[in-house]
Amino acid sequence: MVLGIGGAPEGVLAAAAVKCTGGDMQARLVFTTDEERERAPGMGINDPDKIYTLEDMAAGDVFFAATGVTSGSLLRGIRYSSGGARTHTVVMRSRSRTVRFLDSFHYFDHKPTY
Numbered sequence: 001m002v003l004g005i006g007g008a009p010e011g012v013l014a015a016a017a018v019k020c021t022g023g024d025m026q027a028r029l030v031f032t033t034d035e036e037r038e039r040a041p042g043m044g045i046n047d048p049d050k051i052y053t054l055e056d057m058a059a060g061d062v063f064f065a066a067t068g069v070t071s072g073s074l075l076r077g078i079r080y081s082s083g084g085a086r087t088h089t090v091v092m093r094s095r096s097r098t099v100r101f102l103d104s105f106h107y108f109d110h111k112p113t114y
Contacts, residue, residue, distance in 0.1 A: 005030050008029065011027050011052075011057060012057050012058065013064070015027070015054055015057035015058040016057075016058045016062045016063075016064040016092075016094075017064045017066075017092060018054065018058075019054055019058045019062055019094045020062065020063075020064050020092035020093060020094045020097065020099065021092065021097065021099065022097055023054075024054050025054050025057075026051050026052065026053060026054070027051070027052045027057065028049065028050065028051050028052065029045065029048060029050075031048065058094070061093070061094055061095045062093075062094045063091070063092065063093050063094075064090075064091070064092040064093075065089060065090065065091045065092070066089065066090055067087050067088065067089040068087070068088045068089075074090065075088045075089070075090060076088040083107060083108055083109060084105055084106050084107045084108050084109075085105070085106050085108070086103070086104065086105050086106075087102075087103075087104050087106065088101065088102070088103055088104075089101070089102040089104065090102075
């Protein structure tokens with residue numbers, strides 16, 4: 001179990017990743033100021049005390065992708081070298097529960113035409 005306070009957009013991203021790995025989560029909004037609570041109805045939040053389920057935050061078949069900027073326990077950060085950079089990305093899908101890691105090299109001097 002993990003408990004914490006973070007932003008709503010980060011909660012939705014976490015819900016997508018959790019759903020892709022077969023987990024579950026619940027969340028609720030935590031307002032830190034009266035101004036935040038007053039702004040909520042304008043953003044479509046009618047019940048500020050609602051407990052959101054995983055399906056509320058990440059409905060249907062979802063995909064999740066993240067690329068490491070700095071190294072952490074899941075992803076390596078961007079590594080620059082002569083002429084380019086190497087990135088490490090995780091891509092997940094909830095329907096199949098596949099988790100793929102991409103190790104990519106990006107050449108800075110190549111400009112593709114499409």
